[in-house]
Amino acid sequence: METKTDKSKTKKLKHVKIYNELYELIQNGTYEPGSQLPSETTLSATMNVSRMTLRKALTLLREDGLIKDVQGVGHFVREPKTAGSRGRKHARKAGSADAEDSASDETLSSDGSMTHPVHDYCQEELDSVELDFRIEPPSKSILDNFDHYTAAVVIVDRWYKHEGHTIAYSLSFIPIELVGRLQIDLNSTDALLEFLEHTCYEQGHHCSRCVTYSTAGNFSAKNYKLSSHDSFLMTQENVYDENEEILVVSKHYIPAEVFELKFSI
Template sequence: MHRTPKYVQVYNQILLMIKRSQFAPGSKLPSEEKLTNDFNVSRVTLRTALSLLKEDGVISSVHGQGHFVNLSETQKSDQGIRSLGCPILDSLTVPIEQISQKDAYYFKNPSSVFTDKLFEVKDISYFTLNVWYQMDDELNIANIFSILLPETVEKFNLDLEDKQQIIQFLEKDIYHEVANSKLTISISSRKPDSFRRNFAEGEKLVLMTEDLYSTNGKILAQNKYYIAEGFFRTSLVRYQTNH
């Protein structure tokens, strides 16, 4: 008769504690030192269990920050990026309630070759909007970077001096006028320390680039959603097609 490996026992115990809400969704697990003492196991055994929990989507690990409990499958049942809406809200491993602060700001920029080509205009200035998502420990975990023309700002009667309006616009309002979008997901080559605000040290960034199209076929905006890798998880329901 074989005994269950210790790392499996630790895995099952942590999973049970999460299911019993001893570790709430979005909360940080105790330190590895405390967990090794609590379970009376080696650091290697604990890390094996934690790596399996991470592999199964139960927790996320952030370099230099620790391990965080993800949403359960039941809690994530409504998540996914199939429907038109702000994908950042459907791609975080923590409940939106765990986001302690959202901040927003904007810049007005002179015309550029890139934006003229993107919006099919000539020598037109453009706006860039930013929204940052921060957790309780002042850790920035996500950012929205939006590019749009002045006419779109005017169309939505958007007051760019009002931070809450910017957040409401990028999370919800703009999608009321979107007929369809093209969303591309990749790993960003941009370094986290190149942003105006810092992400977790050592974290890679998942980048979702979305072109939002209005009913007339023109691009309303191009949004880039940056999410720290340890806090990204999303889903997409797929169906068989007839060939």
């Protein structure tokens, strides 16, 4: 039987708060591209958090392509990535790293339709999904991903299970105005799950995906441990409508040992 951790919707994860603070400091130029961040000891003292909490926040910044590590030296702010299409811009903004660490493209399945990355890329047969959600004001990083203002976001966690064990995790953000426009019934977790698992792909025009190596899967999943290892493939995904507006922004974590990506060329 899996052990579940605290699932309070009101408890703000400390490392996410620190991530948001550092994100804003990078975006407003306090830490300029190419500059070195203060040492972990200095940052943790300045931000009044433990080294472990700080390192989780730094892991997310690295996962999102905002910083890089130079072994034995420290953490450096990355130069902004240039991008071609709008879809690629969003994928890069939210989850790119060096070429050897990630792959990014605008995606359709082999039969021409979009499908859920966890179902596409996980080798294990998934037999159940647990869902939880909350509504919060958007952080700057979320607004930057949407590329437009929204008053609030629906933040949805999903844990994917195989024979009672959680082996994959998805975190999704939906603009609140989209919930009203598409009449997504938030009183029904089944309706919300149906939208995220199927409807958004059926109604979406296209999506962008960036697959990146990550060590954040276990602590990002919060309620359950996904793997005994800390090696994950994280798929950053944006689903767009025909007007190039984002329907959903998601991160999908799959342990490296059960991840499989197939190409049809």
